[in-house]
Amino acid sequence: MQADRTLTVDLAQVQDPNGLPANFRYQWRHRGRMIEHAHHPTYTPDGYYAQDPISVTVTFTDLDGYPESVTSPAVTRTGSG
Numbered sequence: 161m162q163a164d165r166t167l168t169v170d171l172a173q174v175q176d177p178n179g180l181p182a183n184f185r186y187q188w189r190h191r192g193r194m195i196e197h198a199h200h201p202t203y204t205p206d207g208y209y210a211q212d213p214i215s216v217t218v219t220f221t222d223l224d225g226y227p228e229s230v231t232s233p234a235v236t237r238t239g240s241g
Contacts, residue, residue, distance in 0.1 A: 167235065169201045169216055174230055179223030187217045189231070211236065 169186060188198035190209050205214050213234035222228050 166202050166204045167214060167216070169218060169232075171201075171218070173232075174218055174220075176220075176222045176228055178226060181220050181223065183220070185219045187219070189215045189217060189234075191234075 167188070169184075171180075171184065174180065174184070184201075186199050186201055188195045188203045190205075190212055192215070195203075195209065195214075203214065203216070205212070213236050215232045215234040217229055217231040219227070219229040
């Protein structure tokens with residue numbers, strides 16, 4: 161995940177020995193709590209969330225049918241805007 165005006169999931173960091181699917185689900189988090197309606201691979205924090213740490217949880221079912229999830233370290237947006 162990159163921290164600038166828009167946060168973007170870097171799927172190159174997601175690995176699974178059983179293989180990765182074509183589809184992933186995303187949930188952006190503020191201080192560990194879900195941000196309502198933030199379910200896309202990019203997120204632009206503003207207002208209440210603009211200067212606070214944000215993380216994302218990526219969930220998927222691997223190619224052997226096992227449910228998986230990975231949560232990024234929290235980052236703080238940098239830059240102005």
